[in-house]
Amino acid sequence: MTTALRVLIKGGGVAGLTAARSVLHYVPNAKVTLFEARPSCQWQADRGVGLWNMAVRRLFELGLPLSTGRQHAHATPPASYRSIDGVWLSKCSSHLASKVRVLTLRENSLLQLLKHPNVHYRYQTAVQNVMASRKDDDNDCGDGITVKLETGEVLDGDICIVASGGGTSAETKTSCCWNDSISGIVPSTTNNEPLAMCGREGPFETLVSAGLRFAVVPLDAESFFWFATFPENENTELLSVEQAMEKVKQFNCHVPISALLEATDPESLVVRRTYSAATAAAAATTKLIPPDYAGPRIITIGDAENLLSNNLAQGASVAVEDGYMVGRLVGSLNNPKDLDNVKKIFRRKRKARIAACRTMNQFTQLISEYPQISKLMHYVPAALNANIFDASLVYSLGGKEAISEI
Numbered sequence: 001m002t003t004a005l006r007v008l009i010k011g012g013g014v015a016g017l018t019a020a021r022s023v024l025h026y027v028p029n030a031k032v033t034l035f036e037a038r039p040s041c042q043w044q045a046d047r048g049v050g051l052w053n054m055a056v057r058r059l060f061e062l063g064l065p066l067s068t069g070r071q072h073a074h075a076t077p078p079a080s081y082r083s084i085d086g087v088w089l090s091k092c093s094s095h096l097a098s099k100v101r102v103l104t105l106r107e108n109s110l111l112q113l114l115k116h117p118n119v120h121y122r123y124q125t126a127v128q129n130v131m132a133s134r135k136d137d138d139n140d141c142g143d144g145i146t147v148k149l150e151t152g153e154v155l156d157g158d159i160c161i162v163a164s165g166g167g168t169s170a171e172t173k174t175s176c177c178w179n180d181s182i183s184g185i186v187p188s189t190t191n192n193e194p195l196a197m198c199g200r201e202g203p204f205e206t207l208v209s210a211g212l213r214f215a216v217v218p219l220d221a222e223s224f225f226w227f228a229t230f231p232e233n234e235n236t237e238l239l240s241v242e243q244a245m246e247k248v249k250q251f252n253c254h255v256p257i258s259a260l261l262e263a264t265d266p267e268s269l270v271v272r273r274t275y276s277a278a279t280a281a282a283a284a285t286t287k288l289i290p291p292d293y294a295g296p297r298i299i300t301i302g303d304a305e306n307l308l309s310n311n312l313a314q315g316a317s318v319a320v321e322d323g324y325m326v327g328r329l330v331g332s333l334n335n336p337k338d339l340d341n342v343k344k345i346f347r348r349k350r351k352a353r354i355a356a357c358r359t360m361n362q363f364t365q366l367i368s369e370y371p372q373i374s375k376l377m378h379y380v381p382a383a384l385n386a387n388i389f390d391a392s393l394v395y396s397l398g399g400k401e402a403i404s405e406i
């Protein structure tokens with residue numbers, strides 16, 4: 001390639017930042033510009049996220065080893081649901097739990113880590129639209145793309161990576177279902193009953209009632225995060241933090257809620273909205289992106305591409321894997337005009353993984369929607385439960401190869 005590859009990225013969340021890093025890892029002379037609508041890539045209120053093995057391995061390949069240090073914890077797999085009376089609805093075996101421990105860390109730490117000195121970050125710069133553009137004869141990369149910013153500025157590039165998240169635009173709200181969730185971080189300075197309990201038992205997720213889930217997860221050596229996901233919100237308005245906290249206070253489960261809430265850093269409280277797999281049939285047809293984005297050089301990744309509900313804690317992992325893959329594919333091109341094929345290959349390579357995630361999402365969603373399953377679980381031997389859950393978890397994580405030690 002005689003001219004440097006021009007890569008434009010819409011969105012600076014986990015997917016966009018990973019993609020930028022991966023492109024530069026595989027094409028060191030690429031010119032990468034990332035547009036982020038917010039004033040920085042950091043979230044105002046931080047939260048904990050978990051990364052599964054495959055994503056941790058991908059970050060390792062990009063030169064970001066996450067498996068040592070005190071910034072994170074190793075947690076046993078989430079989506080191990082208990083009913084409020086303590087019955088395990090789904091729980092993998094301790095053998096598998098030791099192999100597929102989830103690495104938990106603060107999302108802002110991950111975003112900070114992903115930043116690359118050679119990326120041109122443009123903050124408070126929202127992309128209005130992205131379109132395929134006509135051939136530029138001086139450019140040996142062939143046809144390109146044009147990005148229009150909300151300021152009216154227009155930029156040309158060779159490829160555009162759309163990583164603008166799930167979004168909650170009016171258009172998407174009408175075509176799929178959404179769950180609101182609130183999360184909070186309990187910092188290291190406290191040592192009270194719920195923390196001691198979490199420390200003993202690792203992360204757990206409790207079904208408080210149909211569709212209502214509450215989880216507490218170790219975050220690093222001393223702190224924890226918790227989140228509550230509410231049943232589908234009929235309202236178009238996102239719940240406020242106050243409304244969500246009121247709901248959490250009413251929870252009737254074995255966790256000492258009031259002590260946990262008291263110990264929570266108020267600055268960390270945040271409500272976000274995610275897609276609900278309750279309408280998984282819509283997932284394949286619902287498009288979060290405008291039809292203009294159909295061009296072969298406009299590649300959608302992360303939440304913008306994959307409608308996954310957050311009941312398996314795989315969204316950030318999938319965002320990392322997507323970002324990694326797009327960079328690697330771009331780097332593998334022998335002929336720059338092959339950029340026209342990257343999207344097709346990307347989708348083909350990611351299809352099975354996303355389908356497996358969705359299937360597992362639906363499985364856990366089913367458990368979550370019907371807590372009465374707990375009555376039946378009294379009759380299911382623990383070993384059989386573990387066998388079923390082990391098999392589904394391995395499948396959803398990308399097969400045995402994906403869960404081997406890092």
Ligand SMILES: Cc1cc2nc3c(=O)[nH]c(=O)nc-3n(C[C@H](O)[C@H](O)[C@H](O)COP(=O)(O)OP(=O)(O)OC[C@H]3O[C@@H](n4cnc5c(N)ncnc54)[C@H](O)[C@@H]3O)c2cc1C
Pocket residue numbers: 010011012013014015016035036037038041048049050051125126127128163164165166167181182183227272273274301302303304310313314315316317318319
């Ligand atoms: C409460 C909760 C807990 C979760 N916990 C976990 C977990 O433990 N593990 C896990 O794997 N996943 C978890 N997830 C899911 C995970 O956080 C997401 O799947 C992941 O962050 C998606 O990353 P993304 O980069 O695709 O999108 P986002 O993080 O949404 O980033 C999109 C970015 O694009 C920007 N943007 C949007 N529009 C424009 C525009 N027009 N122009 C420029 N920029 C734009 C946005 O400002 C944003 O910065 C959780 C989700 C929730 C709600």
